[in-house]
Amino acid sequence: MKYKVYHNPGELIRELRSSGSYYYLDQLDPGETWVGASNFTGNYLRKYYNLTSQQYYNIVMYGDINIKLKCPWCDKERSFGKIGHGYNITCGSPSCNSKQSNKTRVESGTHNFLTENGGSETMSMIQQKLVAEGKHPFQNPKVRELQRLKNLEVQHNLIENGIHPFQKFESRAKSNRSSESKYLSNYNKIYLYKAEFNPKLDGYIKLGVTYNPEIRVNENRYPLSNIETLLYSDREFILDLELDLKLRYADRDIYDKLSITEAYPIQKLDEILQFINEYKDNYKGSSTTIENQEIEK
Numbered sequence: 001m002k003y004k005v006y007h008n009p010g011e012l013i014r015e016l017r018s019s020g021s022y023y024y025l026d027q028l029d030p031g032e033t034w035v036g037a038s039n040f041t042g043n044y045l046r047k048y049y050n051l052t053s054q055q056y057y058n059i060v061m062y063g064d065i066n067i068k069l070k071c072p073w074c075d076k077e078r079s080f081g082k083i084g085h086g087y088n089i090t091c092g093s094p095s096c097n098s099k100q101s102n103k104t105r106v107e108s109g110t111h112n113f114l115t116e117n118g119g120s121e122t123m124s125m126i127q128q129k130l131v132a133e134g135k136h137p138f139q140n141p142k143v144r145e146l147q148r149l150k151n152l153e154v155q156h157n158l159i160e161n162g163i164h165p166f167q168k169f170e171s172r173a174k175s176n177r178s179s180e181s182k183y184l185s186n187y188n189k190i191y192l193y194k195a196e197f198n199p200k201l202d203g204y205i206k207l208g209v210t211y212n213p214e215i216r217v218n219e220n221r222y223p224l225s226n227i228e229t230l231l232y233s234d235r236e237f238i239l240d241l242e243l244d245l246k247l248r249y250a251d252r253d254i255y256d257k258l259s260i261t262e263a264y265p266i267q268k269l270d271e272i273l274q275f276i277n278e279y280k281d282n283y284k285g286s287s288t289t290i291e292n293q294e295i296e297k
């Protein structure tokens, strides 16, 4: 079975619902399917993809189902925690864990196991003492500031990674792809076309998909001008291609200003057409015919 990450490869998308439990976006599904955490890891991944949660994590995060991540202290592999947590830093053996936690303590300034008289103290005893003496790292303004920045970064990552996954251009483009797939589900073959925006957007062309280019020419609200079909082929192939084009070439500034995901810089047109040709040649679909067609205006 071949897997494709349709949503945010390299990030695990989940969101905390008001019920207090996490929902995971099925990033291998071109649509937008959210599944409660316990079902997702307990049954869903196995049932629909025959994957363990670790394998799913590997595919989404690294694009490699069998990736091997090495423990920094030995030659073994890093152990896998829960899906939302990902890989542990070490292989999980007590000796590597203890080396790692000593390193962390040294780095955070809390490592101080040996007392002057040669005895040892527990971490919490040491921390209590540090707090009493005003020397605990969290009482140090510099460390507090670092911690504050780190928390901000964590919050930022949460927003980027899943709390609001559809703010970003990439997420918007992917969610458009799934709505187009639903909207066009009655048509096995559709067109990819290029056109001018109307009103004209200087320096940019529009690339879009439709089941009938005539409709776009005669449309009342925003009739496109100079529409030209580039390909006519299987719906899902065209939608995959369109998404790849958007992710590679669509202009992010135009998206930020006008919320349009289909504006492409004219100076990239040659490169874009070449990309389309190579994409078409590499497509291994079973029953694809590619046609070019001029549209009567």
Ligand SMILES: [Zn+2]
Residues within 6 Å of the ligand: 071, 072, 073, 074, 075, 076, 090, 091, 092, 093, 096
């Ligand atoms: Zn190890």
